[in-house]
Amino acid sequence: MSAQETPDRDSTISVISGLFGGFLGIAVALSLALVIVPSGQFLSLSNYLQILAAFSGAVVFSYYSLRHGGGPGLLWAAGAFALWGIANVAWYAAVFFGVGTFTFPSLIDMGFIASILLLSSAYNRIYPRKQVKGPLLLALLFLMLVVPLAILVTGGITDQGLTILLYFFACGSLIITGLNHSLSDHPAALAGTLLFAISFMAYPIRETFFAGNPYLTILGPFVAAGFSLIVLGLIPYGAGTTQGVPEQPADPPREP
Structure with a gap:
């Protein structure tokens, strides 16, 4: 890497x-607005912000992977963000062209679930593996599955119940993969991942049982905030790598 490249890279970061700090601030403001005065206008702004943050994140990840040798992991992250944005835009396009609205569950949900799994695969390629204690992972897995399994047991096997299970499985995979690959060493990315995963565990529950609740529209800004924090957490790491390998040696493993 040339001496001139570092200032340019720092400036880009x-x-x-x-930009993404601004997205995060707007998401926080919209969250407060939707709680205090639930409004269709605020909800629309939230949806636009989610799409803007998703596609912007995809562009940024692609740029750093291709321009600065951030490694294939950032391309996987770009694909996850882009797929999520495409799925959301498809919903709006269907409404705009008179095809109708998609009711939960639909193919749009399959796009969201696939994007979550892609992001999980990205973490597997971006961060080095870091062994997490087995009991913690088992506890997380139990918490991720107990709710959808309880819904299936009490309500029977339905499309809604199975889709809820898929959402919880994908979000659980994202969190566990992140924790098992040094995500805890990157607080912004960890916070964004948790916010994003929690939103998409709550989303199918809302669509199935609380579709008319105006206060749960707060999940939209949570998704936008999650996207923003993930980008803020990933970029310094990805931009400081060459072909996905950190330029500085990793810290030695700590003693338990």
Whole structure:
């Protein structure tokens, strides 16, 4: 890497940090607005912000992977963000062209679930493996599956119940993969991942049981905030790598 490349890279990171910091601030403001005064206008702004953050994140990840040798993991992250954005835009396009609205569950949900699994695969390629204690992972797996399994047992096997199970499985995979690959060493990415995963565990529950609740529209800004934090957490790491390998040696493993 040339001496001139570092200032340019640092400047680019500053611009991107400012942009996604702005997205995060708007998401926080929209969350408060939707709680205080639930409004269709605020909800629309939330949806637009999610799409903008998703596609912007996809562009940024692609740029750093191709321009700065961030490794294939960032391309997987770009694919996850882009797929999520495409699925959301498809919903709006169907409404705009008179095809109708998609009711839960639908193919749109399959796009969201696939994007979550792609992001999980990205973490597997971006961060080095870091062994997490087995009991913690088992406890997380139990928490991820107990709710959808309880819904299936009490309500029978339905499309809604199976889709809820898929959402919880994908979100559980995302969290467990992240924790097992050093995500805890990157607080912004960890916070964004948890916010994103929690939103998509709550989303199918809302669509199935609480579709008319105006306060649960707060999940939209949570998704936008999650996207923003993930980008803010991933970019400094990805931009400081060459073909996905950190330039600085990793810290030695800590004693238990």
